[in-house]
Amino acid sequence: MTIILVLHTLLVLTFTIRILLRDDLSPPGRLAWFVVLNLLPYFGSAIYFLFGETDIGNRASKRHKEVFREIRAKASWFMGDATNTETLIDPVYRPAFRYAGSINGFHPSTGNTAELMRDGDETLSRMVADIDAATDHVHVLYYIWLDDNTGHAIAEALIRAAQRGVVCRAMADGLGSRAIINSPLWQRMKEAGVRMAVALSLKHPIRTILTSRLDLRNHRKITVIDARITYCGSRNSADPEFLIKAKYAPWVDIMLRFTGPVVVQNQLLFASDWMQATNESLDGIPLSSGRGKEGFPAQVMGVGPTERHGATPHLFANLFACAQSELTLSTPYFVPDATVLEALCAAAYRGVKVALIFPKINDSLIVAAASRSYYHRLLDAGCVIHEFKGGLLHAKTLTIDGKISLIGSSNLDLRSFDLNYENNILLQDEATTQAITERQQSYISQSEVVTLPEVLAWHYHERIWHNVIATIGPVL
Known part of the structure; x- marks a missing residue:
């Protein structure tokens, strides 16, 4: 019995000391781990060992640094110039664009155009048509790639392109796309x-498990x-029926089709993942400026466990702080850290019209x-919360003052952070922001407003459940 007690104490003490030694862990995160370790010491220790730290491993971190050194050495011109922010971006929004540029070196370039896809059917038909019209190369990367109508159509278009001599590179995440990676369709693409x-x-x-984490994913x-x-938005290579x-279902997504210099920035982001996975160099990746005579400034922003900690919440906080009159945000997964939550509330307190759109029924x-x-904190501050009822709202959108938009794959949760x-x-x-704003308004028209009296009327067991989960959120 004494031996068991000693081992128990050593186990809890070891993980407690490890948590206390971590400078990258926020106080709420540290407290959440202490709660789990004390309430469920064996389970908590196992979970911490498997999922407690975001270190992707020394080999992967070293390779990531090598990849971006090569990209900056060979393609810095395509990444945009930091001085562009001062000449292309309205002064009030420059802090956010400067911050975005500081993450991995992509800065605004002008001459871009964007077209908002009407729905999933148009996205698929346009994407397949563009792949069928390709003359040099096609590069795709998806977190989830299913062998359904959409996934099959993209695969067949890649096969046709490869057979006519177009260089096609296709990547999928090892967990999110595990079924198709082991499927005959994947093998057919290889053979083609x-x-x-x-x-x-x-x-x-x-x-x-021993060197990293199973749940560090390419989303x-x-x-x-x-x-x-280039196409950018929230949609995976999967049907809305998911x-x-x-x-x-339906999964409600948003996708934009871009032309201009931002395309080659996305190309370089793809290249960074391709180089990481294959150990190939940048030399085989075609680069072109694609600058149009007219168009707007835009820049790519890529984040991940090999970038600096907190980059995504800091960017959102900067964007919220820049808002002057209105801010509309849609996301399926809203589990903000203190930085994001306080920035949203601060924007509402200073008179910005803050509209938040979340799914009413979540898959998690x-x-x-x-x-x-x-909800209580946000509503107290003056934010308006809409819960979407027309399926799972998967679109990740942010529009500010009818001028600024952020579109892509990032949710406002700890996984994306x-x-x-x-x-x-x-x-x-x-024009692009107006198009996205109109789409956001279509989401709102299919939503119901959550009011403060409704939240205060929630049964006590609901409120306890919500707050318990939020307390251990950093562990999840």
Whole structure:
């Protein structure tokens, strides 16, 4: 019995000391781990060992630094110039664009255009048509790639392109797309000449557990065609019916088709993942400026566990702080850290019209509970919360003052903040922002407003559940 007590004490003490030694962990995160370790010491120790730290491993971190050194040495001109922010961006929004540029070196370039896709059908038909028209190369990267109508159509278009001599590179995340990676369709693409790679492969799961984390994932959705066209938004290579979670369907996504210099920035972001997964150099990736005579300034922003900690919440906080009159945000997963929550409330307190759009029914009960724990604070500050009823609202959008938009793969949750590789495009353009704003208004028209009296009327067990989940949120 004494031996068991000593081992128990050593186990808890070891993980407690490890948590106390971490300078990168926020006080709420540290407290959450203490709660779990004390209430469930054995389970908590195992969970911390598997998921407690965001270190992707020394080899991967070293390779990431090598990749971006090579990209900056060979392609810095395509990444934009930091001085562009001072000449292209309205003064009030420059802090946010400067911050975005500081993350991985992409800065605003002008001459971009964007077209908002009407729905999933148009997205698929336009994407397939663009791949069918490709003459040099097609590059795709998806977190979830299903063997459904959409996934099959993209695969077949890549096969046709490869067979006519177009260089096709296709990547998918090792966990999110594990079914298709092991499918005959994946093998058919290989046999047709499509160059295939797996992002964050799970081929050696034990080694991944010992050196990193299984849930560090590549959540990006990137399509680049002939360095002239790129698609950016929330949609995976999957039907809106989303067969792996069909009861929450339809998945409501948003996608934009871009041309201009921002395309080659997305190309370089794709290249960074390709180089990481294959150990190839940048030399085989075609680069072109694609600058149009007219267009708006935009820049790519890529984040992940190999970038600096807190980059995403800091960017959102900067954007919220720049808002002058209105701010509308949609996200399926809202579990903000203190930085984001306080910035949203501060914007509302100083008179900005803050509209938040979340799904009414979430595919994650844990996320739904954590999200609702923040409703009281947000409503007190003057934010307006809309819960979308037309399926699972998966679109990640932010519009500010009818001028600024952020579109891409990042949610406002701890996974996007710390664990996932994400890609976004930040732009300044009234026409594009108006188009996205109208889409946001269509979401609001299919939503119901959550009022403060309703939240205060929630049963006590609901409120306890929401707040317990929020308390241990950093562990989830």
